[in-house]
Amino acid sequence: MCDFDFGPLEAAYDYDAIKAAISRDILRSRKRRMWRYRELLPIDGEPTIGTQVGFTPLVRADRLAKKLGVRTLWIKNDTVNYPTLSFKDRVVSVALNRAKELGFTTVACASTGNLANSVAANAASAGLKSYVLIPADLEQGKVLGSLVYGTNVIGIHGAYDQVNRLCSEIAGKYGWGFVNVNLRPYYAEGSKTMGFEICDQLDWRIPRHTVVPMASGSLLTKIHKSYNELIKVGIVDSTPFSVHGAQATGCAPISHAMKRGTDIVKPVPKPETIVKSLAIGTPADGYYAIHAMRDTGGSCEDASDAEVVEGIQWLAEYAGIFAETAGGVTVASAKKLIESGKIPHDEEVVLCITGHGLKTQEAVVGKCGEPRLIKPSLREFEEQIYAKDTAAA
């Protein structure tokens, strides 16, 4: 039984048997997909859904490192995850394979957007019926990014926590597979693959620091678990590592608890932030996230809406990666953690960037300038663009 077995619903693994069965060479001989680590994922047979998910780039970002004042910076870039451009494709793949194994024909979720996109797309390619329940006020990209797959999109007048409660009631009553309600133990395990891949891509070692955005807190706890599991099965050495959390100031129940020095997470009844994907006022895994941070000497920070926008821009301008608002939270929080010395300047950090910026365009439209408009004339170009830019330089 593993250290992080938080309750009866947690998946259990026989780590001794897994240790005997896998090696770095065996893992490396397999396809570069999240299923490379299948012994550490809770499905019985071969995956048939989401077979191409994962193994997103781990990008070394030297220009952004310099800007943030840290020696070495890596971006784990799930903005290009297949098929729906967020880390949620990892959790949904596990949940839907398990749903199929368990005989569900209708799958569903409560979502702040990314999860809905992924359930809709993966259900569509597998031919499963799907329902996605979301707060009614989500960004256009996230709504459209579900509707286009022909799923049933139900907009709820209320915050995410109300959507989630409703889904628990529905799941209890009908025979639907809600990926993050009755399938949650399987679903959550999918997040570990982000951590497995980071170590794999660093040639089998755990990064000294990892910064993870938090909504429910599940991703952070699962990345923590993934590092410990790789140690346990002998794939990486046990080296010191810290896991740090990032939230949006307008909905930062976990960050506020950390700063108060408690593990009692006070709900945020009315989240007020542009970071809708992290706007979970009652984070299911907040307690465990706090302990994961504490146990590893990690810290927590949160970022205002203005800082989030700046974070998005820095990531784009210095690393060439366009992230959604959650990515801005991660960059802006990392900046604070580095400034305060909680991540020392001469160490290494991995930022987990979890979704693409085209999903939350509203956050940056009008905030990164406008095109300069001219007629198709060399003279106009020279007078209005070239001459001005040369003079300004």
Add this chain to the structure above:
Amino acid sequence: MCDFDFGPLEAAYDYDAIKAAISRDILRSRKRRMWRYRELLPIDGEPTIGTQVGFTPLVRADRLAKKLGVRTLWIKNDTVNYPTLSFKDRVVSVALNRAKELGFTTVACASTGNLANSVAANAASAGLKSYVLIPADLEQGKVLGSLVYGTNVIGIHGAYDQVNRLCSEIAGKYGWGFVNVNLRPYYAEGSKTMGFEICDQLDWRIPRHTVVPMASGSLLTKIHKSYNELIKVGIVDSTPFSVHGAQATGCAPISHAMKRGTDIVKPVPKPETIVKSLAIGTPADGYYAIHAMRDTGGSCEDASDAEVVEGIQWLAEYAGIFAETAGGVTVASAKKLIESGKIPHDEEVVLCITGHGLKTQEAVVGKCGEPRLIKPSLREFEEQIYAKDTAAA
């Protein structure tokens, strides 16, 4: 000298030397990125820009195959290409590495959107100054998807062909590296990697049919070239293959020439289509694309705006992939090619899907339904959603 050496600006390779130097095993031992095939790309040293580009999934889409009435269907899915979600990251990577080798410090492009996104992002991560020139009326996602990287976005009041002419004048006058003007010979070669990867992912064989969207016609000619090159260097067997083209009916100069049985491409002075990324009225490589199609027994089709939207929806609903308008063109054109028997029902086809749907949301907003809105109440869910859907089923 190769069969497809269209002029003095075409990159030249010593295929005998390459044949002696590479093998399937050697290629397979390299990272799964577009640079796996570096002997067949026109850069001198090791790439330092776009090192993570390429090797997007080749997805078997059985549900869409059934819908389109063809035995086997694969999607080459560049909607998740790193970093900017289109095949343009391939060509830009080659061009910018070459630009760096040649000493350019400012890079630029004429673009219908995707190319601008990719130049902006890759220049940002490399620390190069950049200018992107685009028609002033592009989709918000494509404009924002350049602005966010801090590039100089210049909107031109005019069609793409006017933007392109202006860029030729600027490139002739200033020392800027225009990826698709003075760097075009290098740039264009990057498209071959899409073809190389398709063969690699099919365990080293050429697919019987490949359908490719056409703007300038460059991608199609380069995929054709890539298949022939792999034969020439002994990596794949010489098996019959056909390359088919797809255009938007509102700007289909190549398709119209093919249908008229000529290789003289009549310009379209005023493109009228929602497919802005393919709206090139004077396609630079139209002649070569026509010969590539003819030489391989390929055909060409074009799709109306309504068919494009349906194509996007089918790809999403039956394969779980959300493509931009060009992807709709490819699916809708493939449908016609299959219906007419030009792609026989019992054969295999690869569709090249070149960019993500979040970039062209305008095309489908309001056309794939709206969320159904309810209060966070089980009773509302039961009465307004569950009861109605159960009655309808």
